[in-house]
Amino acid sequence: xxxxxxxxxxxxxxxxxxKALQQIQNGLHHVDLVIEVRDARIPFTSANPQFEQIxxxxxxxxxxxxxxxxxxxxxxxxxxxxxxxxxxxTVLFTESRLPPGTRARPAIRQLVRSIRELALADPxxxxxxxxxxxxxxxxxxxxxxxxxxxxxxxxxARKSAKVGPTAGVTTAIATRVKITSDPDxxxxxxxxxxxxxxxxxxxxxxxxxxxxxxxEALKLTVTGATNDAITDEIHAADYLLFRLNQIPALQxxxxxxxxxxxxxxxxxxxxxxIGQRHRYTYFRPRGVTPKALxxxxxxxxxxxxxxxxxxxxxxxxxxxxxxxxGQLGRMTLDDLRPEAI
Numbered sequence: 483x484x485x486x487x488x489x490x491x492x493x494x495x496x497x498x499x500x501k502a503l504q505q506i507q508n509g510l511h512h513v514d515l516v517i518e519v520r521d522a523r524i525p526f527t528s529a530n531p532q533f534e535q536i537x538x539x540x541x542x543x544x545x546x547x548x549x550x551x552x553x554x555x556x557x558x559x560x561x562x563x564x565x566x567x568x569x570x571x572t573v574l575f576t577e578s579r580l581p582p583g584t585r586a587r588p589a590i591r592q593l594v595r596s597i598r599e600l601a602l603a604d605p606x607x608x609x610x611x612x613x614x615x616x617x618x619x620x621x622x623x624x625x626x627x628x629x630x631x632x633x634x635x636x637x638x639a640r641k642s643a644k645v646g647p648t649a650g651v652t653t654a655i656a657t658r659v660k661i662t663s664d665p666d667x668x669x670x671x672x673x674x675x676x677x678x679x680x681x682x683x684x685x686x687x688x689x690x691x692x693x694x695x696x697x698e699a700l701k702l703t704v705t706g707a708t709n710d711a712i713t714d715e716i717h718a719a720d721y722l723l724f725r726l727n728q729i730p731a732l733q734x735x736x737x738x739x740x741x742x743x744x745x746x747x748x749x750x751x752x753x754x755x756i757g758q759r760h761r762y763t764y765f766r767p768r769g770v771t772p773k774a775l776x777x778x779x780x781x782x783x784x785x786x787x788x789x790x791x792x793x794x795x796x797x798x799x800x801x802x803x804x805x806x807x808g809q810l811g812r813m814t815l816d817d818l819r820p821e822a823i
């Protein structure tokens with residue numbers, strides 16, 4: 483396929499995100515530094531314009547998480563873009579999982595060092611420093627908070643922030659966590675906050691701004707920034723298949739994993755293979771065969787798969803998680819060509 487029919491809209495903006503954004507605005511006088519976490523697979527789509535407006539006067543460090551899931555050669559392109567358009571910003575990259583021993587990771591050490599340097603540069607201004615971590619849902623903020631606490635604490639430290647593979651794990655602004663002494667540095671984790679453009683135009687409180695494009699909405703869905711339960715997972719899985727097939731180095735990975743003879747543009751073939759391999763099936767009455775429930779007019783459609791007994795929504799969710807876990811190869815979804823930035 484040369485193009486993809488991106489017609490799906492995103493309409494998910496939980497009330498706790500609205501409340502969190504208001505709390506951030508009201509508490510800005512306590513914030514010395516902003517650590518904005520973005521997804522390295524969607525380095526520009528994962529930016530929230532509201533952060534730019536609200537936090538513009540604060541020192542900012544941008545951390546691109548999940549860099550081990552993005553294309554390995556795209557980090558220099560992202561750095562070059564920021565050197566051109568935002569030369570004052572510090573840019574760092576971290577991995578999707580930061581297990582015990584994280585304090586040894588160069589990026590985490592560099593981040594702690596950058597925060598300490600800011601605090602020590604003006605002790606009179608910063609008798610202690612308070613940093614706010616912001617970003618989209620499920621982008622890795624809580625994981626980074628825990629890693630920084632482990633890196634800064636002497637003798638190790640237990641995890642302080644709840645983490646999970648789905649959007650919306652953190653739903654309230656957390657109490658501050660101390661990561662170092664001398665100087666005293668505190669971190670405050672916040673809920674993931676989507677760009678309010680994720681709302682349809684009629685629901686936006688500010689009015690006048692356009693909504694996210696269907697392509698942007700699909701990127702957010704595929705990377706896990708939205709709630710899968712309220713999105714069209716089959717459409718998102720089809721978009722993922724479309725993007726994988728555009729990259730020769732990746733288009734052979736999923737067939738090998740799913741037992742397919744080769745790449746395919748048919749999402750129903752992929753979902754059928756996943757459903758059969760992992761037994762994602764619905765209950766079918768005894769004695770009723772798939773052929774008896776399988777009208778030829780629906781052949782190959784998601785409806786036909788359901789009649790065959792395959793749970794296509796669960797299969798689509800599985801396919802999305804295969805990408806999010808790195809099983810389908812490293813792929814950046816944003817266009818990083820110079821003319822596109």
